Amino acid sequence: MKHPFDSIYSNDERHLDAIADESRDVLVLNTGFDPAGKSAPHPPRQLQLTAASTRLIAKCSRILRTGGWMFVYGTPEELPFWALQLSADASSPLTTGRMVFKYWIALDIEDASANKTLKPSHLGVLMFFKESGDKKNPATPHLNIDAARSPHAYCAACGKTVKDWGGKKHLMNPHGAALSDVWRDLPRRVIRDNLIPEDVIQRLALLTDATRENCLHIIQSGRGIEVTSAGNPAILKHSTPTVAASTDASSPATLELDHIHDGDCVSFLNRVKELHPRGTFDLAFADPPYNLEKKYSAHDDAMADAHYIEWCNSWLAAMADNLKPGGSLLVLNLPKWCLHHVAFLSKRLEFRHWIVWDALSDPRGKIMPAHYGLLWFTKPGAKPVCNYSPMGNRSRKDFVQPPDAPKYCLRASCIKNRKQLSNDEKVELTDVWWDVHRIRHKRDRDAHPCQLPEKLMARIIKLTTRPGDVVFDPFGGAGTTAIAAAKLGRKFVVTEIDSRYAKITREKLEAMKQHADMFGEFVVPRKSIERKRRDVTKRQIESYLQELAAKLKRVPTEDDVTSERPEMLREIDLLYPNRGAAFKRAKIGLAS
Numbered sequence: 005m006k007h008p009f010d011s012i013y014s015n016d017e018r019h020l021d022a023i024a025d026e027s028r029d030v031l032v033l034n035t036g037f038d039p040a041g042k043s044a045p046h047p048p049r050q051l052q053l054t055a056a057s058t059r060l061i062a063k064c065s066r067i068l069r070t071g072g073w074m075f076v077y078g079t080p081e082e083l084p085f086w087a088l089q090l091s092a093d094a095s096s097p098l099t100t101g102r103m104v105f106k107y108w109i110a111l112d113i114e115d116a117s118a119n120k121t122l123k124p125s126h127l128g129v130l131m132f133f134k135e136s137g138d139k140k141n142p143a144t145p146h147l148n149i150d151a152a153r154s155p156h157a158y159c160a161a162c163g164k165t166v167k168d169w170g171g172k173k174h175l176m177n178p179h180g181a182a183l184s185d186v187w188r189d190l191p192r193r194v195i196r197d198n199l200i201p202e203d204v205i206q207r208l209a210l211l212t213d214a215t216r217e218n219c220l221h222i223i224q225s226g227r228g229i230e231v232t233s234a235g236n237p238a239i240l241k242h243s244t245p246t247v248a249a250s251t252d253a254s255s256p257a258t259l260e261l262d263h264i265h266d267g268d269c270v271s272f273l274n275r276v277k278e279l280h281p282r283g284t285f286d287l288a289f290a291d292p293p294y295n296l297e298k299k300y301s302a303h304d305d306a307m308a309d310a311h312y313i314e315w316c317n318s319w320l321a322a323m324a325d326n327l328k329p330g331g332s333l334l335v336l337n338l339p340k341w342c343l344h345h346v347a348f349l350s351k352r353l354e355f356r357h358w359i360v361w362d363a364l365s366d367p368r369g370k371i372m373p374a375h376y377g378l379l380w381f382t383k384p385g386a387k388p389v390c391n392y393s394p395m396g397n398r399s400r401k402d403f404v405q406p407p408d409a410p411k412y413c414l415r416a417s418c419i420k421n422r423k424q425l426s427n428d429e430k431v432e433l434t435d436v437w438w439d440v441h442r443i444r445h446k447r448d449r450d451a452h453p454c455q456l457p458e459k460l461m462a463r464i465i466k467l468t469t470r471p472g473d474v475v476f477d478p479f480g481g482a483g484t485t486a487i488a489a490a491k492l493g494r495k496f497v498v499t500e501i502d503s504r505y506a507k508i509t510r511e512k513l514e515a516m517k518q519h520a521d522m523f524g525e526f527v528v529p530r531k532s533i534e535r536k537r538r539d540v541t542k543r544q545i546e547s548y549l550q551e552l553a554a555k556l557k558r559v560p561t562e563d564d565v566t567s568e569r570p571e572m573l574r575e576i577d578l579l580y581p582n583r584g585a586a587f588k589r590a591k592i593g594l595a596s
């Protein structure tokens with residue numbers, strides 16, 4: 005495979021300085037990570053970019069054209085520091101535009117066969133876009149998405165698509181699957197150096213129409229990151245941010261276990277710390293609001309970025325404070341926020357993994373956003389629990405089991421059939437999890453906007469705790485953590501600020517106690533949620549728009565719909581936030 009870009013080492017400063025301002029469309033930067041040390045857990049430590057790396061970033065921002073792309077390749081532990089420096093570089097006098105974080109591409113590429121515990125297989129590529137400095141004249145990002153489509157994959161057992169499209173099958177593009185921000189189709193390999201693999205660079209070139217003339221591949225000479233000091237809990241305590249609690253804390257006189265506590269999590273955690281200064285939780289897991297302007301009744305989900313990060317730091321610090329030595333802290337969030345969480349937490353705790361939850365989402369945006377970061381940190385002072393036994397070892401029933409091979413789909417009927425036929429190939433569990441779907445059917449969810457699947461919580465709890473251990477969740481929602489913990493024989497402590505969600509959880513727990521099945525296993529009976537049936541569904545609207553697009557050979561306009569079926573516009577207004585959201589679904593009709 006021929007390398008599409010010229011390569012240059014970062015310490016060749018004369019060469020770099022000679023490159024004209026804004027003269028390259030695409031830059032690919034290799035960070036100088038240590039391939040041997042990248043999977044070892046490190047003690048809490050303060051990391052920062054070296055002075056040479058900071059200079060290099062300023063130079064890259066200078067030579068990249070406005071509207072151009074910059075890719076940065078490295079390890080999940082170190083890339084966040086590159087990302088934060090790139091974002092901060094907006095104020096550099098050398099740059100005309102502003103570097104904007106767009107995606108964290110998770111590469112699932114490392115060979116994961118010979119490891120004792122959870123093996124890192126994930127390396128990252130940051131994707132930054134150079135936005136114009138002139139707000140009135142924004143740059144338009146270009147990506148050649150069609151060149152980078154891959155054929156749809158079909159299940160080796162049932163022959164249906166590996167991805168279960170559920171009720172969204174009409175959004176499947178006949179030319180192949182849209183590229184997502186988790187790349188799992190590349191061959192695995194043993195990573196021995198810190199150079200971006202050729203097949204990855206080829207795909208980046210396809211995606212950006214890169215040529216030898218308009219691109220540059222820069223290799224960081226030496227290490228890109230340095231440790232400035234060891235993490236010091238005594239000092240760090242003073243840096244615990246004090247963000248005012250949004251409601252009064254529940255202030256229990258004793259800590260009640262197996263309990264849903266109403267109120268603000270930070271106030272609650274501060275009180276727990278007073279009651280049990282040596283640490284209480286074996287696992288603290290958080291699935292916070294993602295600041296996506298969702299309509300929570302007791303939480304503002306549209307904070308300014310800096311305020312959101314400060315708020316997150318307040319509960320992250322309090323969770324870390326209340327962990328037992330050896331305890332695990334896991335936090336689920338969008339990659340954009342995970343960057344900040346890694347930088348904040350690695351001073352206090354040991355970084356273990358940036359687990360990628362490939363949540364199999366629907367096509368939206370240029371690159372399909374499927375990647376949720378699940379960060380795993382542990383508290384020093386005792387050996388952390390990691391209940392995974394690799395395929396070659398004798399498997400323990402109470403451990404997390406190796407997942408089914410990715411060549412199979414996740415449909416329940418297919419799983420059942422293939423287990424009966426012993427068509428049941430397994431692969432090693434790594435830090436890329438693709439085998440857990442988000443909840444796909446309304447019948448499986450409660451009245452909560454972002455409920456997690458129980459299978460995800462069960463895996464996290466099983467992996468990081470033992471029976472009888474205490475699991476904490478500050479953002480209880482509809483109670484997924486509490487239910488999974490109770491089923492697995494762990495104690496739970498949950499806070500939830502919205503009393504309606506706390507009530508849903510209590511009712512489910514109560515119902516569960518009364519419905520232990522004949523083997524003593526808990527089951528939660530589902531109350532079917534009453535939903536108003538509509539005359540026209542979203543699927544019918546989108547199929548209609550796609551057929552119209554195929555007939556007209558272009559995306560239809562509102563006038564086209566008004567003259568054909570005016571009632572559809574009324575339905576669109578009722579079901580979509582705006583008309584554009586429905587009309588953009590029509591494009592698939594042009595692909596067939």
Ligand SMILES: C[S@@+](CC[C@H](N)C(=O)[O-])C[C@H]1O[C@@H](n2cnc3c(N)ncnc32)[C@H](O)[C@@H]1O
Pocket residue numbers: 250267268269270291292293294300302303452454455456457478479480481482483484485499500501502505
């Ligand atoms: C993303 S949802 C969690 C969903 C949950 N994992 C589930 O599976 O149902 C976040 C939850 O945090 C709650 N919340 C927001 N701010 C809070 C706070 N300060 N303290 C406690 N709960 C809070 C919201 O009401 C919401 O239910």
